[in-house]
Amino acid sequence: MSVKCYSRGAAREVTGSNHIFEIDGRMFMVDCGAFQGKRDESDKKNRSFDAEHERLEGVILTHGHLDHCGLLPVLTRRGYKGNIFATPATRDIANLVMMDSARIQARDAEFLAKQARKRGERFTWTPLYDENDCVAAANQIISLSYNRKMLIAPDVQLEFFDAGHILGSAFASITINPNPASPERELRLLYTGDIGRKCKPIIRNPDTTMSAPDYIFLESTYGNKLHDNHEFAMKELERIVRDACAKKGKIIIPSFAIERAQELVFYLHLLTDMKRIPVLPIYVDSPMASNATAVFRVHPECYDESVNEAFLKHHKNPFGFNSLTYTTSVEDSKALNDKEGPMIIISADGMCEAGRVLYHLANEISNPRNTVMIVGYMAENTLGRRIYDGQKEVKILGEKYRVEAKIERCNGFSAHADYSEMIEWLNEIDTSRLQKIFLIHGESDQQEGFRRHLAKAGYKGVEIVEPDAEYIIS
Numbered sequence: 001m002s003v004k005c006y007s008r009g010a011a012r013e014v015t016g017s018n019h020i021f022e023i024d025g026r027m028f029m030v031d032c033g034a035f036q037g038k039r040d041e042s043d044k045k046n047r048s049f050d051a052e053h054e055r056l057e058g059v060i061l062t063h064g065h066l067d068h069c070g071l072l073p074v075l076t077r078r079g080y081k082g083n084i085f086a087t088p089a090t091r092d093i094a095n096l097v098m099m100d101s102a103r104i105q106a107r108d109a110e111f112l113a114k115q116a117r118k119r120g121e122r123f124t125w126t127p128l129y130d131e132n133d134c135v136a137a138a139n140q141i142i143s144l145s146y147n148r149k150m151l152i153a154p155d156v157q158l159e160f161f162d163a164g165h166i167l168g169s170a171f172a173s174i175t176i177n178p179n180p181a182s183p184e185r186e187l188r189l190l191y192t193g194d195i196g197r198k199c200k201p202i203i204r205n206p207d208t209t210m211s212a213p214d215y216i217f218l219e220s221t222y223g224n225k226l227h228d229n230h231e232f233a234m235k236e237l238e239r240i241v242r243d244a245c246a247k248k249g250k251i252i253i254p255s256f257a258i259e260r261a262q263e264l265v266f267y268l269h270l271l272t273d274m275k276r277i278p279v280l281p282i283y284v285d286s287p288m289a290s291n292a293t294a295v296f297r298v299h300p301e302c303y304d305e306s307v308n309e310a311f312l313k314h315h316k317n318p319f320g321f322n323s324l325t326y327t328t329s330v331e332d333s334k335a336l337n338d339k340e341g342p343m344i345i346i347s348a349d350g351m352c353e354a355g356r357v358l359y360h361l362a363n364e365i366s367n368p369r370n371t372v373m374i375v376g377y378m379a380e381n382t383l384g385r386r387i388y389d390g391q392k393e394v395k396i397l398g399e400k401y402r403v404e405a406k407i408e409r410c411n412g413f414s415a416h417a418d419y420s421e422m423i424e425w426l427n428e429i430d431t432s433r434l435q436k437i438f439l440i441h442g443e444s445d446q447q448e449g450f451r452r453h454l455a456k457a458g459y460k461g462v463e464i465v466e467p468d469a470e471y472i473i474s
Helices: 037-049 072-077 088-118 131-139 228-249 260-273 287-298 306-314 330-340 356-364 384-390 421-430 443-457
Strands: 003-007 020-023 025-028 056-060 083-088 139-144 149-153 156-162 171-174 188-193 217-221 250-254 282-285 324-327 343-347 371-374 393-396 398-400 406-409 436-439 463-464
Touching: 003 228, 003 343, 025 149, 072 131, 083 088, 083 436, 083 463, 088 131, 088 139, 131 139, 131 306, 217 421, 228 250, 228 260, 228 371, 260 282, 260 287, 260 324, 260 343, 282 330, 287 324, 324 330, 330 356, 343 356, 356 384, 356 393, 356 398, 371 384, 384 393, 384 406, 393 406, 421 443, 436 443, 443 463
Parallel strands: 025 056, 056 083, 083 139, 188 217, 217 436, 250 343, 250 371, 282 324, 282 343, 371 406, 436 463
Antiparallel strands: 003 020, 020 025, 149 156, 156 171, 171 188, 393 398
16 A cells, blocks of 8 residues: 655645645545635636546545635536535535635626726636535535544545534544554544634634544644733733723724634623623624624534533523624625724634725724734735734735724634644644654744744654655555
8 A cells, every 4th residue: 555645735834725645546635725825826826726636536624714625616616526524514614615705706806807997907817716616515515523433435534523723623533444354554644624722712622532643744823833821812802992992993803704703702792791891882794704603503512611501501692792793784894984983893804815804904004093903823925914014004905005003913812723732732642653743734934943842842753744745654
């Protein structure tokens, strides 16, 4: 048996997660994500995606973020007819994310065409896929619950374990055994997808009960950083809200519509109940966040004990309270521009590359009374990263704006584990068979630092995966 692995995305970078393992030439894919970042560069990468779908026997989806599922409609559009395996919650979240991406692409095409016509130019850009392609991809998803084993090929067994990152996120534990009568010959791979953090609200801690892997393909987004703890994050959120209220300003929070938006609502609810912040209007201005919140309600199998206690046993809604409004229509979104602060607007996209947050930033970022609060990872070359890095002038929707609003960075809300938390997770799983750790899904400086941290913790033979480089593991 010959097994080799390689990565066509999220190798020496964070987005575009796409990892392949081959067994005697037969292909299996883990994640099929879109590239995000510099618009032209990302678009070129997404359009050059080559799936070799004729040899592909199965796709495994770790979770529903765009950089993990965003090219599934391209894959099926180009002819892939096989199965896509995901947890039930990931199936629902990915469906939302893919459809939202298709709609954003359609709106972008319309907007860019208008801009080109104004300049007297010819416009040729077309969306990567449409809503029909998303429906086709969703129809190929096979649901597999946590801690249930499934043969996805005669010699390949898949089992999902809760990764604690977003709703439905999973570690993919893969066992390859060409001869079930000889278990000593089996090869075990573990793809982490993205690893969450302990003690986050709503969802459970990352699982540690999987069988001992031979090889781990380990994310490294925050491989050289430490996050603030949750109590410090709560205090920071309290300080930021109180400061904005004193100035009668608006707080704009670019947020991923899934997990981060619900988590922020949860924390704001707690702070309001404890009277640590004044009662003020809070708007979740993202149709997808509203839809995702509805998905949360139908997947209690992913909740941690505190949310189970509140939601299932006492029938309280952790995702809604009196001062909170979910806006869905464009008219309601535009109306927020004319409202006076103080208020909080939580809006997608989390990296400020698309969606309604762009219009809120364009309207509010040059007002010194306002605050832009960064609560998550911003990929290189995104508008969010430029704001995070402190640029004094940024381009939004083709126009330049002075950054006069206060920029606040709050790392305690990240859904990714930092290097210490990932090492703690490694120390808790069974590593008795571990031969090598492959680092994926991280920028080079984070990966180099993570490799040093892992070596200090006793994990030798750590390799940083290079784009398209092949690694023979059996």
